[in-house]
Each structure stands twice: as C-alpha cells, then as structure tokens.
Amino acid sequence: MDKQNIRSLIDNYNFVVPEIQREYVWGAAKNKSVFIQFVKDLNAKLQKGDTNIGFLYSYKSGVEHYLIDGQQRYTTLILMLYFIAASNGNDCLSKIDKILRIDEREQAFSYRVRSFTESFLHNLLKSGIVDSKVVRDQIWFKNEYNEDPTIKSMLGALDTFNSVIGECPNITLDNILNNIYFWYFDVDQTSQGEELYITMNSRGEKLTDSEQIKPRLFRKENDKEAYGKKWDQWEEFFYKKDLRGDRPISSIDIAMNNIIRVVLELKTQKEHDEIKPIDDSNIIDLHDIEKYMDALDKLYELKEKKYSAEIARLYGDSNSDRNFYTLKGLLVEMLKVNHSKYEIEQIYQTIINQVRRNKLKNISYLNFLENYKNSSLNWYDFILLLPDSPDANVITGHEYDKIHICKEYGQEAENAIWEEQSCPFWNGDIKPLITWSKVGDKFNLANFKRLCHNFNLLFDQPENSGWTSDSVRQALLTRRLPDYPINGIFFGFDSSQWKAIMNNNSKEFHSFLNCFDDADKDKRDAIIADMKRNYPETPDNPWAEFVQHDYLLQYCNTKRIQTYRKEYGIECVKNSYKQPYSVKNMHLFFYLTDHISELNDIMPGWYRWEDSRGWKSVIKVCNNSCTYDFYIEYRKDHSEQYEIELVIKNQENSKDLIDKANLLGFTMQDEHLKTYVSQNLSELFDFLKKYVKILPNE
Numbered sequence: 001m002d003k004q005n006i007r008s009l010i011d012n013y014n015f016v017v018p019e020i021q022r023e024y025v026w027g028a029a030k031n032k033s034v035f036i037q038f039v040k041d042l043n044a045k046l047q048k049g050d051t052n053i054g055f056l057y058s059y060k061s062g063v064e065h066y067l068i069d070g071q072q073r074y075t076t077l078i079l080m081l082y083f084i085a086a087s088n089g090n091d092c093l094s095k096i097d098k099i100l101r102i103d104e105r106e107q108a109f110s111y112r113v114r115s116f117t118e119s120f121l122h123n124l125l126k127s128g129i130v131d132s133k134v135v136r137d138q139i140w141f142k143n144e145y146n147e148d149p150t151i152k153s154m155l156g157a158l159d160t161f162n163s164v165i166g167e168c169p170n171i172t173l174d175n176i177l178n179n180i181y182f183w184y185f186d187v188d189q190t191s192q193g194e195e196l197y198i199t200m201n202s203r204g205e206k207l208t209d210s211e212q213i214k215p216r217l218f219r220k221e222n223d224k225e226a227y228g229k230k231w232d233q234w235e236e237f238f239y240k241k242d243l244r245g246d247r248p249i250s251s252i253d254i255a256m257n258n259i260i261r262v263v264l265e266l267k268t269q270k271e272h273d274e275i276k277p278i279d280d281s282n283i284i285d286l287h288d289i290e291k292y293m294d295a296l297d298k299l300y301e302l303k304e305k306k307y308s309a310e311i312a313r314l315y316g317d318s319n320s321d322r323n324f325y326t327l328k329g330l331l332v333e334m335l336k337v338n339h340s341k342y343e344i345e346q347i348y349q350t351i352i353n354q355v356r357r358n359k360l361k362n363i364s365y366l367n368f369l370e371n372y373k374n375s376s377l378n379w380y381d382f383i384l385l386l387p388d389s390p391d392a393n394v395i396t397g398h399e400y401d402k403i404h405i406c407k408e409y410g411q412e413a414e415n416a417i418w419e420e421q422s423c424p425f426w427n428g429d430i431k432p433l434i435t436w437s438k439v440g441d442k443f444n445l446a447n448f449k450r451l452c453h454n455f456n457l458l459f460d461q462p463e464n465s466g467w468t469s470d471s472v473r474q475a476l477l478t479r480r481l482p483d484y485p486i487n488g489i490f491f492g493f494d495s496s497q498w499k500a501i502m503n504n505n506s507k508e509f510h511s512f513l514n515c516f517d518d519a520d521k522d523k524r525d526a527i528i529a530d531m532k533r534n535y536p537e538t539p540d541n542p543w544a545e546f547v548q549h550d551y552l553l554q555y556c557n558t559k560r561i562q563t564y565r566k567e568y569g570i571e572c573v574k575n576s577y578k579q580p581y582s583v584k585n586m587h588l589f590f591y592l593t594d595h596i597s598e599l600n601d602i603m604p605g606w607y608r609w610e611d612s613r614g615w616k617s618v619i620k621v622c623n624n625s626c627t628y629d630f631y632i633e634y635r636k637d638h639s640e641q642y643e644i645e646l647v648i649k650n651q652e653n654s655k656d657l658i659d660k661a662n663l664l665g666f667t668m669q670d671e672h673l674k675t676y677v678s679q680n681l682s683e684l685f686d687f688l689k690k691y692v693k694i695l696p697n698e
Contacts (some may be wrong), residue, residue: 003052004184006077006340007177010099010108012112014064015058015074017111018225022232024150026072028158029081035160038076043168046175047080055211056182059224070182077156078109081176086128092173099177102126110247116142117150124154132158172646187218199465209275210252210256216281217289227286233260234293242314243300252531254316260284262314262324263292264468266332269366288473293332302341306348325360326351332369333379342411347466349405349418350395356421356428360394368394380407405434405443413445420452425459425467425495432502454516457524459498470553475528477543478535479512481505485543485561495560545583551590555581568616569636579612584634584679586610588619588642591681598685600690621688628657628695631686642684646673660695 009015026035045051056070067074078100085096100108102125111117115529123140132155135141145151165171212541214231221227238244259276263284264272272280299307310327310328321327329351333339353670354360359569372382380403386393388400395403402421406414421430433455437448459468473492485491492498502509515531517526539545546552553559556572562580563570571580592608599606605623612618621630631645646661648654658673666673677684 002184003181005178005181006081007099008696009056009074009182009184010177013058013108014063014101014106014486015065015109016061016064017071017075017113018066018228019112019114022154022229022236024072024075024114024237026076026116027153027155028149029156032156032160035076035157036164037170039080039160039164039171042180043170046170046179049152050179050181052181055185057185057187057218057228059187059214059218059228065186066225066228068187068224069214069231071232074109074182075111075154076157077176077180078155080161080165080171081173082125083130083158083165084171084173084176087128087165088173090128090258096173099498100125100392105372107246111150113150114148116144116148119446120145120148120151121154124376130158130162132156139288150544163284185215187215187224188547208251208253208257209277210260213260213275213281217284220281221286227290230286230290230293230677233291236295237293237300238314240300243308244315245312248318251315251317255314258314258316258324259292259296260289262328262331263288265362265366266292266328266369269363269370271362291335292331295331299330299344301402304343307344310348321352321355323362325362325365327370329366332373334428335373341396343379346406346414349414350379350383350399353421353428354394354399357399358479359399364390365394398429398434402430409443409445413443413448416445416449416452423456423465427495429499431508432499432509435506436513450517451510451513454513454519457519457521458513466559467495467498468492470550471525471528471532473553473559474547475514475531476501476509477547478531478541479508481508484508488563489560491546497559545587549587549590552583552586555586567635567637569634571617579615579617581610581617584642585617585619585632588632588634588681588684591685592619592621595685599689599692602689606692627654630691632684634679635676640679641676642679644675644677644687646675646685648673657695664691664694 006650025031026038026407042051042053053073054070056074057068058065059068060066081096081100082093085092097180102122107122109121110528111121120141123138124135127140129135129138135155135158136146173626218227235252235256238252244251260275260280261272262281264270264275267284267288296311300311307330310321310324310330313321314326315328326348329347330344333344333347351360363442372379375382377385383400383403384407385396390395390396393400402417406417413685417430419679420426420433421428426433433448433451434443436451437444439447447654458472470473472544481501481504484501486501486504490497490501492501515527519527532547535541535547537548541547552572555574558573558575559651560573560576561570562573565571567582568580568582568584570583572583572586573580589608589610596606596608599621603623603626603675605625606621608619608621610617611620616633619632623629627648627650629647629649631647633643635643646657646666648657661673665675667675677687
C-alpha cells in the first residue's frame, strides 16, 4: 500500500474501469448536492495543504490496472483536471493531454464499462469543450449517448463544475496533480499482516474493518473483475435513501462492517464483536458475503417497512436488537430453497418477540439457526419437533406454547396473537390473555379476541399516562382485588406494576375484563360510573375515598401511595420521590376550598394553602390581618384526629391570646399551642368558625 498523489498515479499506472464495473454516478442530477459539497470540501482542504481523499484498489491485468474501488472519486478528479485545463486554454489542455497519454495506445485512464463510454471520454478529453450543451452538438456525439447513464453523469459533472469551480480558488491544476492523494492498494501485492492494520486514512483514523479485510479477500479470488463490481454494488446497497435516511456517509462503512460480522457469525456459530482481518479472511470468502448480500437484497425487495427497519439496524445506531437477531433469522430463511413470504413473516414475528422479551442468547441462537438452515422442516415444525429445552430450542416456555397455538389454529390465531403481543404494554408477553382465554386447558380464539378487545378498550392510553385512565383504576378498586393496591404501594402506572397486579389478582382481573363484553367507549364509561356509584365510603370499603374523590389522584400522578409513616395514615406521593401528601389533609384542603367563604363572612381575609415543604403536608388557614394562623394536619397516631396548632405571629401581644386559647382547649406542647379535633370535616370547620368568633383579631 502506498500514499500517492494524482500525478504519481497517472504517471505509473494505466487505470481502467472495466466492463464488469458500475456506472459513473457522482455527476448525476440526483447526486448534485452531494457532488457540490464534495467539490467545496476539497477546496477547503486544499487551502490547508495536502489532502488525502481515501482509498483506491486495483489489480493488474496485462499492462493495465483494473479499478475495483475508488473509481467514482478518481473519475471525478480526471474530469475536474480536464475541466480546469480546458478552461485555461489550448496550451494548458495540450499539457494535460500529454500527461493523460490521450493519443497513446495505453492511456492513463479509460472508462470501459461500455465501448460507448470509452469512446465518449476519449473524444471529450480531446475536444476542449466544457459546456454540456455544446458537447451534445458535436459531430462525434452519438444519439445513443443521450441515454447512457455514465455519459449523462459525466456531462452533469461538467455542468456542476461550471456552477461551482469559480467559488473554489484552491482547485487548480497544480493542486489536483500534486496535493491530492489516495491510499493506493494493489490487491495482488498486498500481503497479510503488514502495515494495513495501522495505516491511517485521510481523517487520521484507523482503517475500518471492512477496508482491512477487503484486499485480503480479493487476493484469494480469481474472478476479481466480477467481485470488484459486486463489492461496489454491496456498498451502493447501503446508500439507498429509504434505508440510510439522513445518516452520514460514514454509516456505510459501519453497515459493511456489521454485515461482514453477521456473515462470520452465521458461518462459524461464534460471536464476532469485531472483525479480525487476518484471521477472518481465512474463515470467509467473497462468495460467503455474496450469498448473504443477495439474501439481504431479496429481503429488501419484499418492500416491507418492518423488514427494511431490520436491515437499517446494520447502520449501527439502533437502540434495540444490536445482535441483529431478527435479521439473522430472516437471512437464513431467505437462503432456504422453498421459503415463502408467509414463512418469512412467521420467522419475523417469532424472533422479534423473543427480542422484545430479551430471551435470546447469541451462541445458542446461532446454533439453532444453523440447524434450521440445514433442516428440510418448515419453521413451526422445526421448533415443535425440538425438545422444549434452552439447550436445544431457543423458543421455549410461553413462546413455545404460542407456536403450538399458531400451528393448530392457523393464520387467524397468528394474526390475533401477533397484533396483541406487538402492543407496547405487553412487550411481547401476553401470557395472562392466553391463560384467561382458555376453556378448560384448551385455547379459545373467540375468547382471546374478546379479551383483547376488552383490555384495549380499558388500557388505551400512552405509556407516560400510566396506560389507562384514573376512572379505570377507581373501577378496579371497587372489585376488591386482594392485592390491589399492590403491596400497599402502587395501584397501576407502569407496565410492570400492572402485570404484577394482574398476576397477583388473576381471577379477579379476568372477571373485571369480562364486565366489558360488547362495550364501546360510551358503554365502558357507563359501566365504570356504575361501579363507582355503588361503592360508598364505609368501613367495609377501605379504598372508597380514592373512588369517590377524583382530586386525590392528582397528588399521586404515578399512582404511588405509601402507608409506612404511621402518624399520617395513607399518603399520596407525586412522581416517585417527591413530598408525600396526606390523604386526610387533602380532604380538608378541598373541603376548605368550598367553605372558606363562611370564615370570611365572620372575618374577611381568610385563605387556605397546602404546605408540603417539610416532607409532610400541612393545611394552613391564614389571615394577614390577624395575629394568629391555624396549622392543621391529620394524625393517625392521635386517635385518627386532626391536630390544630395555633400559630401566634406577634409574641409581644400574645398573653391574652394564649389565655383565651387555653380556655378553648389548646394546650402548650413543646412550646406549641395545640389541640385535637375529630376527623369529621364539618365538625372541624365548626371548631374553626367558633374560634374565629372568640379569639381577638389584633
């Protein structure tokens, strides 16, 4: 491998883009914005000095060297060299003609994809014309050229140069010839274990794994021409806009690295976290990569967005299935002789659900796929005939049972199961629905569909709102589930809490779902309202206050409650770690909201507010015109009464106030005037009104 500038490459090699290679596409209209950016970036880099623009691969054929990679950039630079020379006059053009050996038998560069392209480029370089419209008017320009993709792209390159070169003062003949470099590889001469590992590219980065293994694979291959074009086509596959989206060009290298890793793993049944070019070039060859790239292309041609999404994971930026489990399964199926579109979907649904549930281990999965690839059985039969053991079958337990159901009940059951298990709530595990749907020990598809409808009617909210409405939570409270709220802490917010509630109260939860048979949204709401209405606040209904008072639920917005602080009873907790709000205190707060005007009728200026800054909620009844306020909090440890503290704001005039407070039942406790009142809110409020009438105002 050598670092060589353009002049050195022109002087020392007769480069040919052979028939087997791809079209020139950089100058095409669809690539114009990228092409312009390349020219501008090149100008900016040349301002700083020498510029390395990547890699050039070739192999020798007689006196010619056939390019197998880098021909797009190299062709662009030859056209740019011609454009600058022709724009500077005949003398300059003659100089470049000699450098390129235009009139010699062995020219410095030929684009021999077709005879058309070779003759066109020769005539163009001789003509000195840089206007594409004028080129098309020349006698030597044949009608067939108008439909040739490479020729159209070369003319497009001239048009782009005309529009942008004037803004690029650093793109000169001298700079192009002497200050632009490639890393040049002659794959016939590159030996294993040499500086290929440590060579740095133009960005100062280590060669990518695919760049390191590529020349080693080509050294082993006799048909270099064919595979030179194929490699180019493989890279071009990952340029597809609908796959790559807005990802940077560097993502192409990542995708190539990842597909080679996938090929290595599927061939060896061993993990390959990285490519080891020396060792791995002895394990796979270009035929192996071709086989799986063909499978990848066939999968893409099915035009299914979900399959394309699995292919796009190869770009390396997906947050899930980083081991490409689903894609591996699909590729193996595409290699089977008798694969069908229906069976491809079965594999996709089976494996992606295993990925959702994090049930796969790479080595055992690779062995499983290898056995399946060599089997004549279809997907379901292969799974069902293997032992239900992780040592033999990666599809076990709940997933194994679902395969049995799908096999027995056919496509209607499959579609119903696939649809439901893809719901974010279930994350692939629909075991409760399968269990509830059974009649005896037998799965019942009609029951399953009915329960899915009922469940989705109730749990139809986004995840960040806790999957369902507060009214559904309240309705569940009326059903007297033994473990609801679960462990006295949660009554349903994230999916793990809901699943624990369902598993701990399976019979009762199933019965609850059955209440909504044939319901639409209006009937659902009516059923829930009826459940709430028939659940009054009595000692026999311990959670009734959450059913009857909607305002409580805003103080436990992630549906978290706590009971471990004995002095305050049940408390609502906002988010996970915010200050708790005593349920009884919030009852008082909202009662005062409706009745505070009665205090103001006695003495204007009273207001109430809830203070939870001290990790306990206190209801404060205040009046800026008075010398005292009331601080009130529920105390379960004081016979379930409300504790009222009389807070004196002006201690200088407090004696008379303290004396009257003592007469009215307040006592000094730890230097605070306190008394206790029944938790009956109307009695407590009557107590406040009585004191406001009697205690001095100033």
